[in-house]
Amino acid sequence: MPLARISVPSCLPQSKISALAAAVHTALVATCNVPEKDRFQLISVFPPGMMIIDPTFPDVRRTAEASIVEILFLEGRSVEQRRRLFAMIAGIAVDAGFRGDDITIVLTENSIPDWSLGHGFMFEKHHAPA
Amino acid sequence: MPLARISVPSCLPQSKISALAAAVHTALVATCNVPEKDRFQLISVFPPGMMIIDPTFPDVRRTAEASIVEILFLEGRSVEQRRRLFAMIAGIAVDAGFRGDDITIVLTENSIPDWSLGHGFMFEKHHAPA
Amino acid sequence: MPLARISVPSCLPQSKISALAAAVHTALVATCNVPEKDRFQLISVFPPGMMIIDPTFPDVRRTAEASIVEILFLEGRSVEQRRRLFAMIAGIAVDAGFRGDDITIVLTENSIPDWSLGHGFMFEKHHAPA
Numbered sequence: 001m002p003l004a005r006i007s008v009p010s011c012l013p014q015s016k017i018s019a020l021a022a023a024v025h026t027a028l029v030a031t032c033n034v035p036e037k038d039r040f041q042l043i044s045v046f047p048p049g050m051m052i053i054d055p056t057f058p059d060v061r062r063t064a065e066a067s068i069v070e071i072l073f074l075e076g077r078s079v080e081q082r083r084r085l086f087a088m089i090a091g092i093a094v095d096a097g098f099r100g101d102d103i104t105i106v107l108t109e110n111s112i113p114d115w116s117l118g119h120g121f122m123f124e125k126h127h128a129p130a
Numbered sequence: 131m132p133l134a135r136i137s138v139p140s141c142l143p144q145s146k147i148s149a150l151a152a153a154v155h156t157a158l159v160a161t162c163n164v165p166e167k168d169r170f171q172l173i174s175v176f177p178p179g180m181m182i183i184d185p186t187f188p189d190v191r192r193t194a195e196a197s198i199v200e201i202l203f204l205e206g207r208s209v210e211q212r213r214r215l216f217a218m219i220a221g222i223a224v225d226a227g228f229r230g231d232d233i234t235i236v237l238t239e240n241s242i243p244d245w246s247l248g249h250g251f252m253f254e255k256h257h258a259p260a
Numbered sequence: 261m262p263l264a265r266i267s268v269p270s271c272l273p274q275s276k277i278s279a280l281a282a283a284v285h286t287a288l289v290a291t292c293n294v295p296e297k298d299r300f301q302l303i304s305v306f307p308p309g310m311m312i313i314d315p316t317f318p319d320v321r322r323t324a325e326a327s328i329v330e331i332l333f334l335e336g337r338s339v340e341q342r343r344r345l346f347a348m349i350a351g352i353a354v355d356a357g358f359r360g361d362d363i364t365i366v367l368t369e370n371s372i373p374d375w376s377l378g379h380g381f382m383f384e385k386h387h388a389p390a
Contacts, residue, residue, distance in 0.1 A: 003198065003200070003236055007302050014179075018179075021182055025182075035187065035188075037184045037186065037187040037188075038184065038187050038188070039182060039183070039184045039187070040182075040183050040184070040198065040234065041181070041182040041183070042137050042174075042176065042180070042181055042182075042198065043176070043179075043180040043181075043182070044174070044176075044180070044302075044304070045180075046302065046303070046304075049274075049278075049303075050302070050303040050304070050305075051301070051302055051303075052281055052285075052299060052300075052301040052302075052303070053299070053300050053301070054297045054298065054299045054300070056297065057295065057297040057298050057299070057377065058295075058297075058298070058377055058383075059378075060377065060378035060379065062378070068263065068300065068302065070263070072200075072236065072238065079373045079382070082373050082374065082382060083373075083382045086376035086380045086381065086382055087380040087381075088380070089376075089380060090376070090378075090379055090380025091380060100378060100379035100380060101378045101379065102378070103376070103378065103379075103380065104300065104376065104377055104378065105375070105376040105380075106263055106332065106370070106374060106375055106376075107370060107373075107374035107375075108238065108332065108368065108370050108374065109370070110236070110237060110238050110239070113209045113212050113213075113237075114212065114236060114237035114238065115235070115236055115237075116216035116219075116220070116233070116234065116235040116236075117187065117188055117190065117234055118189075118190035118192070118220075118230060118231045118232070118233065118234065119190065119220055119230035119231065119233075120216045120217040120218070120219060120220025120221060120230060120233065120235075121216065121217075122209070122212060122213045122216055123188075133328065133330070133366055144309075148309075151312055165317065165318075167314045167316065167317040167318075168314065168317050168318070169312060169313070169314045169317070170312075170313050170314070170328065170364065171311070171312040171313070172267050172304075172306065172310070172311055172312075172328065173306070173309075173310040173311075173312070174304070174306075174310070175310070202366065202368065238368065240366070240367060240368050240369070243339045243342050243343075243367075244342070244366060244367035244368065245365070245366055245367075246346035246349075246350070246363070246364065246365040246366075247317065247318055247320065247364055248319075248320035248322070248350075248360060248361045248362070248363065248364065249320065249350055249360035249361065249363075250346045250347040250348070250349060250350025250351060250360060250363065250365075251346065251347075252339070252342060252343045252346055253318075
């Protein structure tokens with residue numbers, strides 16, 4: 001029950017788009033107890049000028065491949081889990097050819113009664129990640 | 131003052147897109163005291179490969195028509211209201227030809243001072259849903 | 261560390277899109293202590309029928325140029341800051357040729373440990389806006 005929105009520039013090759021999406025999911029599974037099959041991702045490609053991202057704030061050097069990952073997930077992940085999540089997403093992305101500078105990640109939270117994964121049923125607690 | 135983001139695959143016919151959008155609004159009005167005219171919806175169509183949704187998590191069988199409805203609305207709706215909202219959105223969607231498996235719904239909340247509906251004025255409490 | 265999503269109709273000329281994006285950032289800097297270089301904006305253009313926005317709710321008269329600005333930023337901004345933020349975004353937009361009726365703004369919040377602005381590092385408090 002994370003929902004990830006991945007926003008990438010149109011210059012990014014499909015192979016890197018796929019690698020970033022995979023990085024996000026792999027890291028959620030490894031650091032945040034997200035089930036392997038619990039993958040919900042929306043990828044949007046932005047033409048030039050439609051992603052306005054400062055090239056250096058706060059202390060990085062972004063390129064034209066700068067991408068933004070937004071993750072909405074259940075409340076309760078610790079600061080340490082977030083820290084490891086960020087590091088792992090960026091680490092895998094770098095292994096796939098990204099610059100670490102180009103990976104911006106933003107988290108938001110909601111609660112179990114905020115999710116319906118089909119048939120109009122509210123997601124029940126016993127399905128939730130440990 | 132709900133804002134709904136409806137994400138659909140490009141294979142979905144326009145008639146079903148419209149039906150899903152209508153289902154979301156009808157259900158918000160019926161279950162969450164949203165005024166009939168208080169409709170704000172953004173619909174995004176995703177090409178193949180840009181919606182990565184597990185086909186079966188947690189216990190459903192999704193098709194190529196799997197769609198995601200995100201609703202941002204005012205805090206305060208009860209679990210029971212959410213439960214009825216989910217059921218009604220999916221129910222109307224099924225009546226319009228969707229499989230119930232294909233309707234994923236995600237809620238997030240904010241507060242009255244988070245909304246400006248025009249002219250740069252903060253939305254005032256006396257306008258809020260009962 | 262605000263992330264702004266700006267949703268505009270396809271009839272909106274590029275000059276107005278740019279003006280609205282600039283208005284959002286200028287107002288965040290002026291009213292919410294956002295650093296000048298802390299600009300992260302995603303602009304999406306919606307074809308006809310894909311933005312479904314009531315033309316008059318609650319008491320405005322929207323045109324085909326009605327646009328929606330969503331801002332995700334750090335918790336802690338006061339009601340008064342929000343009020344000034346709304347007023348300034350709309351004010352600058354009106355100066356750029358928008359009708360005030362056409363500017364809808366929605367805020368959501370998160371926390372410092374929810375942000376990574378590069379290299380997989382968690383954003384640290386000492387970087388936060390005063």
